[in-house]
Amino acid sequence: MRKRPLTPETYYRLPWNLADNAITWLEPTTKCNLYCEGCYRENDPFGHKPLSEVIADLERVKKMRRTDGISIAGGEPLIYPDIVPLVRYVAAQGWKPIINSNGQALTPELVRELAAAGLVGFTMHVDSHQVRPGWKGASEKDLCALRLKLAEMIHEHGEGKVSCSFNATIYRDTVSDIPMLTRWAHEHIDIVQTMVYILFRSARKRSNFDVFANGRPVDVGNLVYQLDHQETHEDLDSQEIADAIRLAYPEHEPCAYLNGTEDSRSMKWLLTLRAGTKDEIVGYLDDKFAEWMQIFHHLFFGTYLAYTRPCWTAWLQKLFFLAPFNKSLRTIFGKLLLRPRMWTKPVHIQSIMVIQPCDLFDDGRQNMCDGCPDAIFYKDKLVWSCRVDELEKFGAFIQCAPRGCCGGGSCAPEPAPAPTPEPVKEPEPAAVPEPAPTPQPEPTPEPATAPAPTPEPAPEPTPEPVKEPEPTPEPVIEPTPAPTPEPAPEPVKEPEPVKKTEAVPATRMDTVPATKGMTEPAIKVETPPAVVIPKPAPAPQPAKAPEPAPQAAPQPAEEPAPAKAPAPAKAAKPAADKPAKAAPAKKSGKTAKKKSKAR
Numbered sequence: 001m002r003k004r005p006l007t008p009e010t011y012y013r014l015p016w017n018l019a020d021n022a023i024t025w026l027e028p029t030t031k032c033n034l035y036c037e038g039c040y041r042e043n044d045p046f047g048h049k050p051l052s053e054v055i056a057d058l059e060r061v062k063k064m065r066r067t068d069g070i071s072i073a074g075g076e077p078l079i080y081p082d083i084v085p086l087v088r089y090v091a092a093q094g095w096k097p098i099i100n101s102n103g104q105a106l107t108p109e110l111v112r113e114l115a116a117a118g119l120v121g122f123t124m125h126v127d128s129h130q131v132r133p134g135w136k137g138a139s140e141k142d143l144c145a146l147r148l149k150l151a152e153m154i155h156e157h158g159e160g161k162v163s164c165s166f167n168a169t170i171y172r173d174t175v176s177d178i179p180m181l182t183r184w185a186h187e188h189i190d191i192v193q194t195m196v197y198i199l200f201r202s203a204r205k206r207s208n209f210d211v212f213a214n215g216r217p218v219d220v221g222n223l224v225y226q227l228d229h230q231e232t233h234e235d236l237d238s239q240e241i242a243d244a245i246r247l248a249y250p251e252h253e254p255c256a257y258l259n260g261t262e263d264s265r266s267m268k269w270l271l272t273l274r275a276g277t278k279d280e281i282v283g284y285l286d287d288k289f290a291e292w293m294q295i296f297h298h299l300f301f302g303t304y305l306a307y308t309r310p311c312w313t314a315w316l317q318k319l320f321f322l323a324p325f326n327k328s329l330r331t332i333f334g335k336l337l338l339r340p341r342m343w344t345k346p347v348h349i350q351s352i353m354v355i356q357p358c359d360l361f362d363d364g365r366q367n368m369c370d371g372c373p374d375a376i377f378y379k380d381k382l383v384w385s386c387r388v389d390e391l392e393k394f395g396a397f398i399q400c401a402p403r404g405c406c407g408g409g410s411c412a413p414e415p416a417p418a419p420t421p422e423p424v425k426e427p428e429p430a431a432v433p434e435p436a437p438t439p440q441p442e443p444t445p446e447p448a449t450a451p452a453p454t455p456e457p458a459p460e461p462t463p464e465p466v467k468e469p470e471p472t473p474e475p476v477i478e479p480t481p482a483p484t485p486e487p488a489p490e491p492v493k494e495p496e497p498v499k500k501t502e503a504v505p506a507t508r509m510d511t512v513p514a515t516k517g518m519t520e521p522a523i524k525v526e527t528p529p530a531v532v533i534p535k536p537a538p539a540p541q542p543a544k545a546p547e548p549a550p551q552a553a554p555q556p557a558e559e560p561a562p563a564k565a566p567a568p569a570k571a572a573k574p575a576a577d578k579p580a581k582a583a584p585a586k587k588s589g590k591t592a593k594k595k596s597k598a599r
Helices: 051-064 083-092 108-117 144-157 175-187 238-248 287-301 316-325 327-337 340-344 385-394 463-467 473-477 489-493 496-506 508-516 520-532 540-544 560-564 579-598
Strands: 020-026 066-072 096-101 121-125 163-170 194-199 209-213 256-258 269-276 281-284 348-355 375-378 381-384 399-402
Touching: 020 051, 051 083, 051 375, 066 083, 083 096, 083 108, 108 144, 121 144, 144 163, 144 175, 163 175, 175 194, 175 238, 175 348, 194 238, 238 269, 238 348, 256 287, 269 287, 281 327, 287 327, 316 327, 327 340, 375 385, 381 385
Parallel strands: 020 066, 020 375, 066 096, 096 121, 121 163, 163 194, 194 348
Antiparallel strands: 209 399, 256 269, 269 281, 269 348, 375 381
């Protein structure tokens, strides 16, 4: 048939929220007696919790959330040894106890005990994807016999005071059974108050997403709701279910919904209220009627409404006085006026609920139920009951991001390393000229003559100066004694022409190492070639002077030291080859003295 789009803008948005809701989920056990393909809880044979622990959780819930009913689930709650005392405790707190069960362990005796303890309703989960003893291979139509058996047991032994609802997980291969299931619920509208369709969802390994928990990659294959044979399953939505129902009931129209956390128009819980008898559906209640129900219940009882006893959904005729104020009621009662015999039969209100679990968007966002009624108390907070397995396996809810992209964003910022050209700043050594001004007496023109011997720096035996750094501390101490300068002046006086070279030691490279030791200048001399690039000739010249120093090192090894003490003019007297070394010695002596004084 032609689709009639759902219009959430015309429906009543249910007022349920985290702090004030119609239902709160409770799991006293995680042990179960059946396998359900759509289940989101792992079966634990030792999953029964002590009753005292369950009650303690409920006491916490009382402080965190205003709620009308407590959905006791699991696991299978009917095999929980303290189920009757638990129901009695819940009822004593003013909550409505609701049991969510697969019905496998239900007996007439247990129904009577639970009804006496204060149970308000059962929600039985029955579908063809369960592994149920005695029903292997049964279709949804075959399972209607089991549904009827359970409904009649509840109605009879609950004395008509316990409501009965049925859940069915809908898969792509069972969506065609929805018209039949909706008709079956209509045929038993007197004993079945609610029909719920839960759309199947599962985690998938072979998807286009990377999955994380607490920032770490995780394997969704560890989750109980990851099924290999359902990897290619195509998710259903509320619109498809509404279209399927309209194949049997063309006038079907929802009245209220609960939106998603990421999409305000998504209908995560979609409620329809219809009125009729076993023979005919006489009409559908509108959004205003749904709003009245929630407002008046909250006004008089302090909570929002989800479950109620059968006596409140039977005999719609009791609401005749509200017809003048509600369009849908006027339409329904207008039909009843034309059929006087129907006034003698109870007209029941039956609800049909469609639940659309988590939706995963292309960008990795997860669209959950906003104000989820089935929130559960877990480790001091209320969380989605359908995703507790993630908390137990990974310690956090999983997050998805498009494969190969962190957090769904682009990782393009890598080009930022472009600032690597900064190494070009090496020209900064050109700043060496800055030290050049430090030796004020230096005549920069004279170094120009020295460039000729520039090739000599290569022969310099760098290893020798490397050995000399060891005595670096010694020269610093020696400058203090005057005796050392006395022998030095004699050899220094001979090469007076070196005075011209006095400008050579002016380079920063020579003076700095001199403070460390006479031999280190040789090491620094290697750097001047790099300085030669900017053409500061004075830098390479000091390198030449150290060359003869190593040659004559055996004889005037003491020369550098004495050169420190004498006046600057005398220090410049060494031979043209050696004076370069003597001159730096002078400044090294000064610097050494400064250091000694500082010490």
